[in-house]
Amino acid sequence: MTQSLKAALVSGLVFPGAGQILLRRYGRGILIMVCVLAAVAVLVVTAARTATVMLRQLEMQGEVIDSDTLVRLAVEASRSTAPTYAGSIIWIVFCWVFSVIDAYRIGRALGQPDRHGSLRTLG
DSSP states (O other), X not given: OOHHHHHHHHHHHTOTTHHHHHTTOHHHHHHHHHHXXXXXXXXXHHHHXXXXXXXXXXXXXXXXXXXXXXXXXXXXXXXXXXXXXXXXXXXXXXXXXXXXXHHHHHHHHHHSBOTXXXXXXXX
């Protein structure tokens, strides 16, 4: 398996930026990972805040919290925070695709001979 294909698969199947780390492009790999993790954090924080607010409202109204109520709250929350979720998901997908293409491109460049006929090395 070529270095470029291995790096692309690692970025695509393990985590965005992992292929760059494999190719010893640490700064680039870490930057991609941080971007993805930031988007995941936005998703988690938004969901937690929305759930907390809605559960407090139910508690103040004296409603019983059962599975039907939780499903209804989840549907309402997804409507109210749809732009945030959509933006974060789009960003994650963009970073993932970029990471795969970038890792493949870097791997290909490292596998090609330089002007003097010797293969480029990692690092």
